[in-house]
Amino acid sequence: QVQLAESGGGLVQAGVSLRLSCAVTGSIFSINTMGWYRQAPGKERELVATMTNNNNINYAGSVKGRFTISRDNAKNIVYLQMSSLKPEDTAVYYCNLKMPWDHDYWGQGTQVTVSS
Numbered sequence: 001q002v003q004l005a006e007s008g009g010g011l012v013q014a015g016v017s018l019r020l021s022c023a024v025t026g027s028i029f030s031i032n033t034m035g036w037y038r039q040a041p042g043k044e045r046e047l048v049a050t051m052t053n054n055n056n057i058n059y060a061g062s063v064k065g066r067f068t069i070s071r072d073n074a075k076n077i078v079y080l081q082m083s084s085l086k087p088e089d090t091a092v093y094y095c096n097l098k099m100p101w102d103h104d105y106w107g108q109g110t111q112v113t114v115s116s
Contacts, residue, residue, distance in 0.1 A: 002026035002105045004095045009110030017083045022095030022107055024076040033098040034071055034078040038091035038112075045094065049080060063089075085114045 008020040020036065035050030035058075049059045049069040057069060068081040078095060095107035 002028065002097065004097060004105055004107035006093065006095045006107040006110040009093060009112045011113045011115065012085060014086055014114055014116050016085055017081065018085060018112065019082065020080040020093055020095075020110060020112075022078045022080075024078070024095075024097055024105075028076055028097070029099040029102070031100055033096075035096045035098075036069065036078070036080045036093055037096055038089075038093045039109075040088075040091040043091075048093070050096075051078065082112070085112075087114045087116045090114050 003025050004022055006020060006022045008018065010018065012018055031053055033050050033052045036048040037045050038048050039045040047060050048063055049067055051057045051069045051071050053073060059067065066084045071078040090113050092109040092111050094109045097105040
């Protein structure tokens with residue numbers, strides 16, 4: 001059974017950095033995409049960043065240049081390094097795993113709150 005567990009959220013001031021981690025356990029196909037999505041109150045869930053097993057990366061325009069996604073394939077952990085945080089980055093951040101011929105897997109979410 002595949003499970004995703006996020007950690008690293010919190011309440012921070014604008015301008016600082018924060019790193020999120022997501023540990024993936026269970027039977028994972030080697031070809032996959034790991035990523036981060038976020039959902040702010042009253043808004044749709046949106047893509048933040050994704051990274052394939054062969055290191056193809058995609059960022060949302062709003063975070064490009066400030067956020068960095070990385071992954072440790074040996075440990076099945078995906079990270080999101082967030083810098084220069086803004087109040088508009090406040091959201092619940094969800095870890096996501098996509099594998100061929102399978103449905104999406106999601107973590108329970110971790111709250112990131114950025115105060116001005």
